[in-house]
Amino acid sequence: MIINSLMKLMSLNNISKSFNGKEILKNIDLNIKQENFISIFGPNATGKTTLLNIISGLLQADNGAVVWENEFYKNRVSYVFQNYRETLFPWKRVWENISLPLKLQNVKSAECKDRATDLLGKFAINIDLEKYPYQLSGGQQQLVAILRAIITDPVLLLLDEPFSALDFAKKFELQQKILEIWHEIKATIIFVSHDLDEAIYLADEVVLLGGTPTGIISNVKVEIDRPRTPGDLLSKEFVSYKRLMLDNFLSTQNIML
Numbered sequence: 001m002i003i004n005s006l007m008k009l010m011s012l013n014n015i016s017k018s019f020n021g022k023e024i025l026k027n028i029d030l031n032i033k034q035e036n037f038i039s040i041f042g043p044n045a046t047g048k049t050t051l052l053n054i055i056s057g058l059l060q061a062d063n064g065a066v067v068w069e070n071e072f073y074k075n076r077v078s079y080v081f082q083n084y085r086e087t088l089f090p091w092k093r094v095w096e097n098i099s100l101p102l103k104l105q106n107v108k109s110a111e112c113k114d115r116a117t118d119l120l121g122k123f124a125i126n127i128d129l130e131k132y133p134y135q136l137s138g139g140q141q142q143l144v145a146i147l148r149a150i151i152t153d154p155v156l157l158l159l160d161e162p163f164s165a166l167d168f169a170k171k172f173e174l175q176q177k178i179l180e181i182w183h184e185i186k187a188t189i190i191f192v193s194h195d196l197d198e199a200i201y202l203a204d205e206v207v208l209l210g211g212t213p214t215g216i217i218s219n220v221k222v223e224i225d226r227p228r229t230p231g232d233l234l235s236k237e238f239v240s241y242k243r244l245m246l247d248n249f250l251s252t253q254n255i256m257l
């Protein structure tokens with residue numbers, strides 16, 4: 001089954017952004033649908049994080065507009081930054097880190113702890129809630145950052161290269177977990193990745209960024225059935241998506257497959 005809501009969440013209309021006189025993003029147009037999983041793939045320094053910063057409202061575009069279908073959605077965005085380790089509070093326990101957004105809404109500590117416990121239970125995540133971040137593995141820290149982002153029921157979850165520092169097995173485990181979380185929370189996910197297999201495997205749509213300044217090279221809908229399993233990585237269908245995207249990408253570098 002392909003989960004693919006037709007309802008629009010937001011759009012990027014002709015977004016451009018420069019830093020110190022150098023144009024990084026140029027004329028980015030993108031329609032984002034509700035409950036879609038969108039991967040953004042592109043080389044280093046193409047402006048992927050800049051794009052997430054603009055979508056989240058942390059950064060203003062120089063030109064163009066971020067248009068939300070409903071103003072209410074704008075305040076329901078959660079963002080897991082690339083440097084997730086630095087965003088966990090070392091002096092707070094796991095449950096306090098996960099429930100921090102609730103604490104900031106003046107939810108009482110006992111309820112914060114209950115909600116964090118429920119969230120771990122719901123996704124069968126085995127992390128000791130009483131531990132501090134430094135006592136966790138990288139993968140566990142990343143999960144804590146993701147759980148903190150979803151505890152407020154976002155409509156849009158921005159994930160900036162969340163698994164890039166993990167080994168193959170852990171990365172694979174967390175990819176399955178993020179699909180499970182996405183399926184359950186029914187939010188839109190925009191997922192930045194440097195890994196083309198990962199970008200295709202997870203997504204309904206892969207947005208390929210490239211060029212100087214950066215534009216959208218292609219926007220490919222991935223219609224591989226869900227739920228997806230590791231075997232999909234070897235399927236003819238998967239390989240043909242990969243070939244198409246590699247072709248698109250390498251043609252911008254004047255390299256032929």
Ligand SMILES: Nc1ncnc2c1ncn2[C@@H]1O[C@H](COP(=O)(O)OP(=O)(O)OP(=O)(O)O)[C@@H](O)[C@H]1O
Nearest residue numbers: 019020024042043044045046047048049050051082
């Ligand atoms: N606040 C800023 N001030 C000046 N330059 C910036 C700023 N933010 C980003 N840049 C520059 O814009 C370019 C794009 O940066 P960005 O972090 O968005 O790229 P990226 O595609 O996410 O990179 P990576 O894949 O390495 O994470 C880089 O050259 C970066 O140095």
